[in-house]
Amino acid sequence: MYAARKEWPLESLDVSLRLIGIDDRRIERTLSIVGLDEKQKARLVEVAERTPVTLTLKSGLPIDTHLA
Numbered sequence: 001m002y003a004a005r006k007e008w009p010l011e012s013l014d015v016s017l018r019l020i021g022i023d024d025r026r027i028e029r030t031l032s033i034v035g036l037d038e039k040q041k042a043r044l045v046e047v048a049e050r051t052p053v054t055l056t057l058k059s060g061l062p063i064d065t066h067l068a
Contacts, residue, residue: 010034011035013044
């Protein structure tokens with residue numbers, strides 16, 4: 001959505017996640033971005049760090065899922 005709003009020529013964006021650790025867990029996220037220059041890619045990384053999902057996971061709050 002951000003890249004579209006900025007009218008950037010984003011061709012593809014793939015995200016891979018890996019859960020690391022047992023007691024001291026962390027998530028390793030890798031973004032593969034095609035079609036943007038390095039400055040635009042860096043900006044998307046900044047935006048990804050501030051999404052509601054990322055902020056919730058980083059805060060350590062439990063996530064409960066229910067059907068409507």
